[in-house]
Amino acid sequence: MAKKKDKTSEYQYVDAWYSNQNGRSIPWKRIPSSEVKQFQTGEAFNFNCFATVQRFANDTKVKGEAFIAPLYFDLDHAEDPSVSQKDAIKLVEFFTKEMDIRESDMWIYFSGSKGFHILISSDALGIEPRNDLHKIFKHMAGYLVHRLGLTSLDLVVYTEKRMIRLPNSMHQKTNLFKTEISVNELNKLTLEEIKDLAKSPRHADDLPYTAEERKKAMKYRPRTGYLLINKTEEYEQAAATSARKYAKEEFQFKKDKPPACVVDILNGGWKKDGDRNQATVQLACYFKEAGYTREETMKELEDWVLKFTSEDNEYGKQQRVANTRSVIDAVYSGDNTYKFGCAFIRSLHGEKKPGSKDYERVACAGDMCHCIKKNAEEEENAKLLHLAETGNADLTGKLVKTRVMVAGKKHTPYIIPKNIEYHCWGRESCKKVHCPLYDIHTHTGYKDLGVSDREVIQMTGVGDDNIKGILREISGIPNCPKYNTDILENMNVEELLVIPMAEEDDEKQEQHKGNYVLRKVYAVNGLNVSENKYYELTGYVYPHPKNQESTLLVKSAVPLQDVVESFELNEQVKEDLATFQPADYTAESIEQKLGAICNDLTYNVTHIVERDETLLAVLLTLHSVLRFKVPWDLNPLRGWVELKIVGDTGTGKSALIEKVMKYAGLGTRVNAESTSRTGLTYKMEQSGAQGAWYIVWGAWPLADKEMIWIDEDTGITKDDYGEMTLARSDGKLEVKRAVTAETPCRVRAIMSGNVPKGKRLADYSQGAESLKDIFNNEDIRRFDFAVFMRASDVDPELYNQTLATYPSIIQKDTLKNNILYAWSRKPEDVLFTDGTIDKVLEVATDLAKVYGNANDIPLVSPSDQRNKVARLAVALAALTHSVDESGERIQVWPGHVEFIGEYLKVLYNAPGCGLNYYARLAIKEEEMTEERYQKFTADLKKIDTLTGEMKFYEFIKLFAQQKYLRLGDVEAMLSIDKEEAKAIVNQLAKMRMILLTSGGYRKTPRFNAYIAYCMKKGLFDHIQDEYY
Structure with missing residues (x-):
């Protein structure tokens, strides 16, 4: 990476960001590096402001763009910041004493909190722009962790766009300033003395060097530059084994059975100079894929490199061990996709002699290698078919793909042979030259059964004698009594009942209309498959050995429905989600922002006016999290929200919900009028007259971790809803019938419908009483809140007016990502700021005093209203994208709770509800x-x-x-x-x-x-x- 010419002049842009003292994050923006100082003082007011350590050539973000950056290190130790100082001293001494870096080539900063930042000039190292510099830097840092014994060096900071706090800016937690210090100050001052320096911005006259002095002293440092070149080459050699290049190779490694190539290199070392690093990468990949821990791999490969290294002094040996450890760290890191490759490890042969074909090869067992699986290219070429089409006789023995729902599975898996050993003990007098054991020098052969072997199905549901006969038949050994058959390893086979997944293509859906398919398939090797979930199955088509029905031997099952796990929070998404943030998180600002959001969605999506309370209720339900922690409960609290919407016919409730769900692209609709209780929860089915019983889960558990909308909910009886009560509160559905099972059903739910029995809300003294005709008391209590929509709430003239235009701010992908952000948060990702919990208890008490006496309509129950208020406040915080500075965690402010309290009063005091009057009457009755x-x-x-x-x-x-x-x-x-x-x-x-x-x-x-x-x-x- 020696410097050829100055390319850095083009790289003059950085990404900048800050958060103000109210906790509001300002979206990233790209600015010229010359304007950073103005940004820091004029816009960010020198508070909690950052810019990327990288500089870019483009004035707007470009995917995969190259950048230039100094070599940077972030040392941070939460428990003992003095450790960070000691490690910083080690780094500085390494570069200035063992290497040739001058102090003027370095910038050393106290971060303002618990650590130090060290930057080394890109000119001194001869760094040239490229788009993977951060990966090279990480490889270098990983080496130094082991070379110098650093415990506080943070390897997480090496990303393609890494924000670093700006010098002389205030830290939002400590109120200390990020302060540049000299090497002498780093060595001589205590941590407390350094913190004293950081109590105010440091004047330019107090800095170790002026910019002019640094520029004048700057030159390429060849010794350190060579180290970086060496680490760059090591990184590139390792990157050459990327999984993308060897994705079509599959192996089945075991700890005690390495392939011949690995044994050869472990026992004989690398075969030519320059191959040590590549050999280390390949061996580390094998150990990782074979199930070795990082520590076990460290021990094996440290002993290996010391055994074969040519270094004869302690310093050189230390370098070799540090190199080996950094390679192992890189292979085991989740950031990299290094992979074992047959062709790659065979390329590490000895030097070829000119004019001779003789050279030291890496040992290889070829097709007999017990570690090789079938090439994955066959799976790529497998044709995607409807389940009904997989019964075609022409497909027998061929690999196909089909998308299905697992309607049920037999709850006891089969155990059948997987690896079989055949050993001949009569070889001396044997003349059967066509026997597969005849030419094997050990007279021992092995057979592995897998997903392409029809005999796997044949061995399910049969006795030991049948299995022995099947094993003799597949061996290929002629009729002979002089051999033993031993089962070395078994495997599981699961019997599944599958039905086709509904086609998104209307034409294909029509083509298979009326063809109900319920098919038995077999999943090999314990695939992680859950009932009532959608999967793309890949497997071989075979006639069932017992009845010749078409079936599949399934080798892989890819989930198709988990949108939560597929959500990725990148920098662009973070920037987009800032659209939902108010000016601050007071109740007034929140209300103002929600008004803008509701106006946008009303005029551009739903076109249903004067229904902001209903629209907001739907948005809150969509943005509820799965679970969160509160001080009054040892276990994380249920976070998913359940909403009831009841209204007169023609009030637009169904159209509003449908349009919002369609716009966001999330949620499942179920029409209760055409769905029974079994369609919502579960039903029992039997496979054949004497077959096993299967549980077929319904729409409610199918929507686990997502959202369900039950429309026209009066189509299901009170008693049927009663069977769902425990599932709604505990988040799991239990069945104790012919089969005992349970499945998670943590479901955000909206139930909507007309007033029952053809009535209107006006037919009740108070509209809230309509709930008693739909649900039992305990089921009403499970709702977090309810909305009542009277036909008379909206002036009829408004329905026939041309809607005003309103600027579209909330794009559909942005809304979807904001919802998925909430759905993907874990309990520890929800934080209550100071005073928020007290506000929750205050608001809950206030609501309970007003509405808590309506005992037979327990929408507000004094015993758990604090949970409902907290639940809705967290959902509101997610909706308004209230996050901490990392952008990873939701922050709930007192303003969120205050708004929820007033919002619930608006809902329950509305003329269509009248819960306040009903509760007041209930007090008088008692x-x-x-x-x-x-x-x-x-x-x-x-x-x-x-x-x-x-x-x-x-x-x-x-x-x-x-x-x-x-x-x-x-x-x-x-x-x-x-x-x-x-x-x-x-x-x-x-x-x-x-x-x-x-x-x-x-x-x-x-x-x-x-x-x-x-x-x-x-x-x-x-x-x-x-x-x-």
């Missing part, structure tokens, strides 16, 4: 004062039958002990005639003390309160009951 008691007693005793004290006691006792009573029960149990019983029931009904239900007359809270007051007064304590 309140019993002396005055009310006297009035109720007087009214009851107006009935002739109840004037006597004993009969009144029997009346109270009867209703106190019974939950439901019919008219005949009152007549019989009080020993009165029918007319007297009618008089009692009529009076109780008139006083709203009983309600007529399908089970009989049920006491109201008012009657229960009256009975309790009677007991409290000891009204009947003096009455002698002879049967007590």
Whole structure:
């Protein structure tokens, strides 16, 4: 990498970023490097500001663009920052004493927190622009970690666009400044003395060197430049084994059975000078793929390199060990895709002599190598077919792909032979030259069974004698008693029941319409397959050995539906998601930003006006996380939100939800009117008359970690919803029938529908009462919130007006990524800022006081309202993309909680809901004062039958002990005639003390309160009951 000519003048742009003192992150922007100082002081106000250590030639971001950068190091130690200082001293001494770097070639900074930054001039090292400099730097840093014993050097910072804090800018947590220091200050000052220097920006006169002095002293340092050239070559040699180049080679490595080539190089060393690094990479790749830990590989290869190195002094040996360790670190790093390659390791042969074909080759077992799998190119050429088409006889023995849903699987896997040893013990007198064991010098052969062998299916569900016969048949050994068959290894085979995945192509869907296919297939080697999930299966088509039905031997199953895991949070996505951020996170700013978001989606997506509360409810549900931590619960709390939308017909609820889901490209719709409980949860199916039972999971668990919308939810009965209660709260669905199983169902849910029984919300005293006709109390309580939409909420004239234009800010991909960002967060990725938890408890208490007494419509339950408030506040924080400076974690501010409290009041105080009035009435129904008691007693005793004290006691006792009573029960149990019983029931009904239900007359809270007051007064304590 020696410097040929000055190319750096073109590289004058950097990416810059900062976050202000309110915690708001400003999107990355590209600026000329000459404007960084102005950006730092004029725009970022010298607070928490960063720029890339790389400089670019383009004034806008270009994928894969080249860049120039100094060699940089970030030393950071959270527990003991003094370790960072010691490591920084080691680095400086290495480059200035062992290498030829001058102090003027280096910039040393205290980071302002817990570490140090060291930068070495690109001119001194002869660095030229390229797009993978960060990988070369990482390889160099990895070497130095082991060469110098560094414990605080951070290898994570070597990315193609790495932000580094700007000198003399304030750290947002410590309020210290990033400060340049000299080598002498690094060596002599204590960490506390360095921190004292960092309490204010450092004046130019106090810096170790001026820019002019550095420029004048700058020159290429050949010794350090050669080190970088050497590390660059090592990096490029390792990169040559990238998985992309050897993706079509597959191996089955085992710890105790290395291939012949690996044994050869381990026992004989590298075969020519210059191949040590490539040999180390290949051996490390083998050890990694064979299941060795990093530490085990370190031990093996350190001993190996010391055994064969030509270095005879301790310094040289230390270098070789450090090189070896850095290569192993690179191979085991998740950033790299280095891979073992047959052709590559065979290329590490000895020197070829001119005019001679003789040279020292790397040992190779060829086709007999036990580590080689079939070439993966066959899988690439496999044709993608509908499941119904895989029954074509022409496909027998061929590899195909098909997209299916795993409708169920047999819960006990088969165990069959995988690796078989055949050993001949009668070779001396044998004349069967066509026997496969005849020419093998050890007289021992091996057979590996795999996904391309039909016999795998044949060995399922049969006894030992059948398996012995099958193993004899596949051996190819003629009829001979003089050999042994031993099973060395077994494997699992799972029996799956699959159905076709719905085609996205309408034409293909129509082509296979009406062809219901339920097929049994076999998955080999324990594929990670879950029921009721979609997969692309790759496997061989065979007729089943027992009944000749078409089946598949499956070699791979690729998930098709997990959009959460496929989400990637890159810098461009981070920049796009800043669109959702308000000016700050006060409730007022949040409300203002949400208004802009709702306007955008209303005028450009849904076209349904005056329904911002409903639109926001849908967005909150979509943006809810899976789980998060709170102080009052040891386990992470459920984060997924469940929303109920009930409204009059024609209010646009279904159209609004459908358009938002379609725009975001996420969520599953289920129409409850055409779906039974089994379609939502599970059903049992039997494979054949005497076959195994399978569980076929329904739409609810199918949407695990995602979102489901159940439209027209009144199509499912109260009792059917009751079977889902535990699944909704615990996030898992359990089945204990012919088969016992459970599956996760952590599902964000929206349930929407018209008011039941053809009614309107106006037909109820309070619209919230409509929920009682749809769900049981415990199922209402599972909802985090509800929205009620009356037809009269919107002026009819607004439906027929031309909509105004509104600038489109929220693009569909941006909305989708913001939702997937929320879905992909883990519990530890949700942070509550100072005062937020106290605000949650305050808001929950306030809501419980207003709505908590509506016991039979428990949307607000005092015992768990804090959980609901926290859940919705986290969802709101995700919606407004409130994140920390890393962009990886959600931050919930008191403003989010405050907004949620006011928003819920708007929903529940709305005329279509009236939960506030309902709760207030519920308090009065249960309140019993002396005055009310006297009035109720007087009214009851107006009935002739109840004037006597004993009969009144029997009346109270009867209703106190019974939950439901019919008219005949009152007549019989009080020993009165029918007319007297009618008089009692009529009076109780008139006083709203009983309600007529399908089970009989049920006491109201008012009657229960009256009975309790009677007991409290000891009204009947003096009455002698002879049967007590």
